[in-house]
Amino acid sequence: MTPAEQLAAFLQQVPYLRYLGMRAELAGDEMTAILPYRPDLIGNPNIPALHGGVLGAFLEMTALAQLAVVERSSRVHKTIDVTIEFLRPGRPVTTYARADLRKVGRRIANVHVEAWQDERGSPVAALRGHFLLSERP
């Protein structure tokens, strides 16, 4: 499979990703994940702001999607741990994210992810995480 097909398969095979409505675009091996706004992604309607869990999950799924593009495995990789930093309220607009694979080892990957909305330079949330890479078939 090409990286684009690998990515499409990943996005299609996880029901929770279809629920979130997450999409992704590929430029070479660099992926931008896209989370269109939907009213039921709001956590606090008074601000209104996207739920922190939605931003956290989107960042984590961006890391897993980027790993799926680079690591040609049909299995879903497993999250070991994540640290999510909330920088600004997630406004009710489209959110974007890009993952930086800091280290991809034989069994474990270290990934940093940043999410933004209108301005790339003003991120709304960031994630650092470790992921267990499943065996190649």
Place this chain on the structure above:
Amino acid sequence: MSQSDPDRLVARLMGSPHCVALGFSLVAVEPGAVHLAAPWREDLVGDPDTQVIAGGVITSLLDHACGMAVTSLSPERGGGPTLDLRIDYMRPAAPRTGVTAAARCYKVTRSIAFLRAVAWDVDEADPVATAQGAFVLPDPTT
């Protein structure tokens, strides 16, 4: 905590569109501690091979349980935004099984609440995930 405070917390939970969308329910509450449950649902599966609930749902559950635990300290003052949240995933949840989270404030300063939370499927002593986080408290002078 007055009699009406749990009702107020339930009303606030039901006022959060994402919590309603994921079907969260409040199991128990005392000042600074909350039990919150997420049901298993087919469209919220993270691994289609095993039918296990998605980590993203557990992330939302842990974050919201922590936020509610902060709010339960003083429903008048309310809670504030999550500063950071660290989650360790111990093991996958059991297939086709919901998850419950317990969050507790273990230190509250004038401006920050520090929390720990644990999520389990069947047995609280055998968690699927644990979390630690810091939450900003609203400025009491404003």
